[in-house]
Amino acid sequence: MITVLSGGTGGAKFVDGLHRVMPPQELTIIVNTGDDFEWWGMHISPDLDSITYVLSDLLSKDRGWGVEGDTFQCLEAMRRLGQPAWFQIGDKDLATHLLRTQLLQSGKTLSTATLEITRELRIEAAVLPMSDSRVETRVTTPEAEISFQDYFVKRRYQDRVISVRFVGAEEAKPASGVIEAILKADTVLFAPSNPITSIGPILAVPGIRDALKQTEARVAAISPIVGDAPVSGPAGALMAAQGLPVSIGGVAQAYEDLLDVLIVDAQDEVSAGSLRRSGLEVHCMNTIMKTLDDRDELARAVLSLVAEASTSQIVP
């Protein structure tokens, strides 16, 4: 059993590979919902969507978000009706948001809504939101505190970030199945997602850190930082705002005492050496996923590393 903590973009690529190279029913993905927001009266869960779409082979390969081959007729009509249009929802994509919103409004939890959607799409892996409670990632810039979507999509992460907080996290509970998935896993993987705003909100839900410490599973992270920069997105600026170096060392610091293993890119061989001296098990491999083959190769390499580790644990 493998349990992955994941955000949207980089996480979706990694989960896609894993899902192809292992039995999907042995895979559980715990997904960040700190980016969730209301849009056009609907509840949008961007990271749950990316994971759901990639697992059902619907994710747009060009864009990395939304549905492959989608059109934007509703968006254009919304614009004509004077409505905000900076968050781009495609027409096919809309169906997921409408269904989720309807399920939530009928009183179902986000977990149940996610289960119903993934079942309809014949997804065999378990996709769990980190929490059924609302946790909202807020970004403080020199001008104002804004929502993550404002920062990331509307303002294209150009603002300087002073700090990040997760509103509602303290009162949130892990969604049904989350703690069990961590405790019962053989391996827990942190996808190469943004440590601050993708994995951070998951770790901020009370009980999840403790489960990660308690679990007998080996806990491994794939670094989203290669050299001194993120593979994509605002992870660098967000880590710096939290006082972390933008490096594999910063990733190790972000995850503090939770990790048994850090998997870094082959380019970071040298830095890996110094990290190892601090006591962390560090492995180098190609972590940059440009093609579908890259995704599968990374997944296979990670799984093989994990399998060796459990063998070596059983037969020391």
Next chain:
Amino acid sequence: MITVLSGGTGGAKFVDGLHRVMPPQELTIIVNTGDDFEWWGMHISPDLDSITYVLSDLLSKDRGWGVEGDTFQCLEAMRRLGQPAWFQIGDKDLATHLLRTQLLQSGKTLSTATLEITRELRIEAAVLPMSDSRVETRVTTPEAEISFQDYFVKRRYQDRVISVRFVGAEEAKPASGVIEAILKADTVLFAPSNPITSIGPILAVPGIRDALKQTEARVAAISPIVGDAPVSGPAGALMAAQGLPVSIGGVAQAYEDLLDVLIVDAQDEVSAGSLRRSGLEVHCMNTIMKTLDDRDELARAVLSLVAEASTSQIVP
């Protein structure tokens, strides 16, 4: 000032012509909302949409409903998600439903939502829902009592109709502006809509019948029945179910003592004669609107009739 009571299909064609041949700011349309229903978690107002779309030149000319040139990507995605897909909502059309639902959920009335939508679409005529309260047209068939959309769209009006009722009508109030639009009009026109399920729900809202009796405006209806059949839709079966003859005489009966004038098709010249003997003013003209020109001609003929009448009243 001209005030029109209207449903969707036939009403939209008539309103379209009127809107082109008169100053739009002198036109008020009071629209049936008995067909409104919940779909995919949204509030759908089919007749308000048809009137709104025709007035903003968005209505599909081929289909007579929905938006011209619309696509159905969301509908297909909903089908893939196992959701009902018998009510066909196009992608552009979706924007209107999303915006209306959002406005209603924020606590606004259907009147206010309609005003905001029509303003965004630069519609100068006043479009008023008959009521801000929920009035639901229910159709009793030999098997069950079903909603109007079930009867009309899902089951394509093939069931035998035993009776029709308007749930919630007794407690409903006319929407803001409705009574005023009837009392202050020079002419009130009943569009060639279904007398039972398009005009019927409007007349069932307490206060509207009284206003039609009190108003000094001349009240004229355009018959949706030509010969012994409706121009389109289930008006015939529904009239028969209410014990009315399917004829211009049945239309006159449906509107009882509310009409000063009935406008019928030229084909009904003979029946018009016998109706006149009962004391009703009946005028014959071409009422069948196949082309846009037909719409304009009917509108001009109706307006000219009304203008003559008011002159003859002033100078007897």
